[in-house]
Amino acid sequence: MRPQLVRIAGIGIAILLAAGVISCRKTGNGTLNKEMDLPPKPEPRGYVCYRTGGVITVDGKLGEPGWITAPWTEYFVDIEGQGKPVPRFNTRAKMLWDSANLYIAAELEEPHLWARLKRRDTVIFYDPDFEVFIDPDGDTHGYYELEVNALGTAWDLLLPKPYRDGGPAIDSWDVQGLQVGISLQGTLNDPTDIDQGWTVEIGLPWEVLNEYAGDAKSPGPGDQWRINFSRVEWRTLINGESYTKEINPATGKPYPEDNWVWSPQGRINIHMPEMWGYVQFSQLVSGTDREMFIPDPDLDTKWALRMIYYRQISYQSQYQTFAKKIKALGLTPEDFPSSSAFPQLQATDRTFEAWIPQAGSSTPWSIRENGKLLRRQSGGK
Numbered sequence: 001m002r003p004q005l006v007r008i009a010g011i012g013i014a015i016l017l018a019a020g021v022i023s024c025r026k027t028g029n030g031t032l033n034k035e036m037d038l039p040p041k042p043e044p045r046g047y048v049c050y051r052t053g054g055v056i057t058v059d060g061k062l063g064e065p066g067w068i069t070a071p072w073t074e075y076f077v078d079i080e081g082q083g084k085p086v087p088r089f090n091t092r093a094k095m096l097w098d099s100a101n102l103y104i105a106a107e108l109e110e111p112h113l114w115a116r117l118k119r120r121d122t123v124i125f126y127d128p129d130f131e132v133f134i135d136p137d138g139d140t141h142g143y144y145e146l147e148v149n150a151l152g153t154a155w156d157l158l159l160p161k162p163y164r165d166g167g168p169a170i171d172s173w174d175v176q177g178l179q180v181g182i183s184l185q186g187t188l189n190d191p192t193d194i195d196q197g198w199t200v201e202i203g204l205p206w207e208v209l210n211e212y213a214g215d216a217k218s219p220g221p222g223d224q225w226r227i228n229f230s231r232v233e234w235r236t237l238i239n240g241e242s243y244t245k246e247i248n249p250a251t252g253k254p255y256p257e258d259n260w261v262w263s264p265q266g267r268i269n270i271h272m273p274e275m276w277g278y279v280q281f282s283q284l285v286s287g288t289d290r291e292m293f294i295p296d297p298d299l300d301t302k303w304a305l306r307m308i309y310y311r312q313i314s315y316q317s318q319y320q321t322f323a324k325k326i327k328a329l330g331l332t333p334e335d336f337p338s339s340s341a342f343p344q345l346q347a348t349d350r351t352f353e354a355w356i357p358q359a360g361s362s363t364p365w366s367i368r369e370n371g372k373l374l375r376r377q378s379g380g381k
Contacts, residue, residue: 038307038310038311039265039266039267039272039275039310040081040266041303042263042266042274042275042299042303043264044226044263044275044276044277044278044296044299045073045074045262045263045277045278046277046278046279046280046293046294046295047071047073047095047227047277047278047279047280047293048071048279048280048282048290048291048292048293049095049096049097049102049279049280049281049282050066050070050096050097050282050284050285050286050287050291051066051096051097051098051282051283051284051285051286052064052066052096052097052098052103052285052286053065053066053285053286053287053288054066056096056098056101056103056203057181058103058179058180058181058201058202058203059181059183059201060105060181060182060183060198060199060200060201061181061183061199061201062105062183062199062201065286065287066096066285066286066287067094067096067105067286068287069286069287070094070095070096070286070287071094072092072093072094072107073092073093073094073229073262074092074262075087075090075091075092076090076091076092076229076231076260076261076262077260077261077264078258078259078260078261078264079230079259079260079261079264079265079267079268079269079270080264080265080266080267080268081264081265081266082264087231087233087258087260088233088258089108089109089110089111089197089233090107090108090109091106091107091108091109091130091231091260092106092107093105093106093107093229093262094106095279096286097219097281099206099218100205100206101179101203101204101205101206102203102204102206102209103201103202103203103204104132104201104202104204104229105199105200105201105202106130106199106200106229106231107197107199108130108197108198108199108200108231109196109197110128110150110186110195110196110197110198111194111195111196112191112194112195112236112238112243113150113184113186113187113188113189113190113195113197113198114127114128114150114188114189114191114236114243115127115128115149115150115151115153115188115189116151116189117149117151117153118151118153119153120153120154120155120174121154121155121156121171121172121174122153122155123155124147124148124149124153124154124155125147125232125257127149127150127151127153127232128149128150128231128232128233128234129147129148129149129231129232130147130148130149130200130229130230130231131145131146131147131148131229131230131231131232131270132144132145132146132147132202132204132227132228132229133145133227133228133229133230133270133273133276134204134209134225134226134227135212135225135226135227135273135276136209136210136212136213136214136219136225136226137212137213137214137225138224138225138226138273138373139214139372139373139374140161140162140273140274140371140372140373141160141161141162141165141167141370141371141372142159142160142161142211142212143159143212143226143273144156144157144158144159144175144209144212145157145159145169146175146178146202146204148180148182148200148202150182150184150188150198150200151182151188152180152181152182152200154175154178154180155171156171156173156174156175156178157169157170157171157173158170158173159271161370161371161372162271162272162273162371163271164271164272164313164371165370165371165372175204175205175208176205176207176208177203177205177207177208178202178203178204178205178208179201179202179203180200180201180202180203181200181201181202182198182199182200182201183198183199183201184198185197185198185199186198189242189243191238191241191242191243192241206218213225219281220281221281221282221283222280222281222282222294223280223281224278224279224280224281224294224296225278225279225281226273226276226277226278226279227276227277227278227279228261228262228263228265228270228275228276228277229261229262230259230260230261230262230270231258231259231260231261232257232258232259233257233258233260234246234254234255234257234258235254235255235258262277263275263276263277274302274303274306274373278293278295278296280293280294298365300337300339300340301337301340301356301365302365302373304335304336304337304340304343304356305343305354305355305356305365305366305367305373306367306373307331307335308326308329308331308343308345308354308367309354309367309369309371311323311329311330311331312329312347312352312354312369313369315328315329316369320349321349321350322347322348322349322350322351322352322369323345323347323352324345324347325345326342326343326345326354336356340356340357341356341357342356343355343356344356344357350369351368351369352368352369353366353367353368353376354366354367354368355367355376364376
């Protein structure tokens with residue numbers, strides 16, 4: 001989302017701090033209190049994406065054998081996850097792939113279908129919509145966003161880095177060769193009846209997605225990309241022969257939208273790629289056999305580094321410098337995975353790098369002040 005829209009998903013770190021999304025209490029000795037409010041540790045969902053086994057026609061109908069046998073994801077949950085109300089309407093998705101495209105389909109239960117935006121690259125979430133977020137190499141920088149409403153109108157964006165890290169969205173960028181198919185189970189913009197919902201089908205060319213795929217190639221069997229799906233739903237009322245957003249009498253404005261997602265974020269912020277789910281690509285044709293999803297073995301290590309990043313950003317906001325020691329961030333050995341070594345930290349007033357040494361010949365992960373997760377080369381280069 002564009003930062004000026006003031007949707008939590010697209011606001012800067014200073015506003016997040018002011019709003020209490022990332023908060024802390026400082027002590028008199030220049031350290032952060034251990035009770036700082038960190039996002040919950042991610043529990044990303046995983047999905048095995050099978051090959052199509054035939055031609056896919058992107059029409060929203062999902063009648064091909066590959067679609068019929070492809071597994072559905074779990075039903076979507078509130079973006080904040082546990083403890084929040086179950087979404088009023090069911091949403092689920094599925095995926096397929098072939099040599100040309102990644103295919104995504106979603107089924108959205110909806111008793112009142114409406115959409116108004118018809119021009120590409122308008123702010124589609126002002127309508128009820130379905131959204132896709134893809135980070136091919138999983139470093140949390142360089143990812144794609146696509147929003148689609150029930151008219152099939154698309155808004156596609158390229159994000160070199162998340163808003164929290166100073167990244168603007170490039171909405172002049174388009175997915176060349178994008179395919180969108182919509183199937184309505186009801187009538188659009190007609191409040192006189194009760195609808196069942198809508199189905200969206202999307203084809204995304206690899207030649208576009210590969211731009212941020214690290215090694216600039218389509219995924220191979222067993223490869224995993226970070227991905228998440230979101231649904232925006234508005235509280236609406238029937239006003240004669242049309243729909244209107246329900247107004248909150250306390251503010252005189254529409255109630256905030258509901259955000260329902262596949263893999264919960266722990267915050268009302270979809271632009272935290274470290275919280276997204278995983279799609280694992282299989283060489284098997286859909287319906288011929290099943291493959292087990294393999295959880296990311298480095299998830300604990302990556303989260304340990306992300307905790308340091310969160311707290312360094314808060315520390316710098318309060319003290320105008322980065323902490324030189326892990327202890328100053330209110331973190332202790334008990335906060336980090338017992339299976340790895342204690343994190344190492346190098347910092348100046350304006351930069352830092354944190355990494356967790358790995359045993360053997362594997363390359364350790366690291367994170368810097370720009371928030372990008374990467375594999376640390378020998379000597380920290």
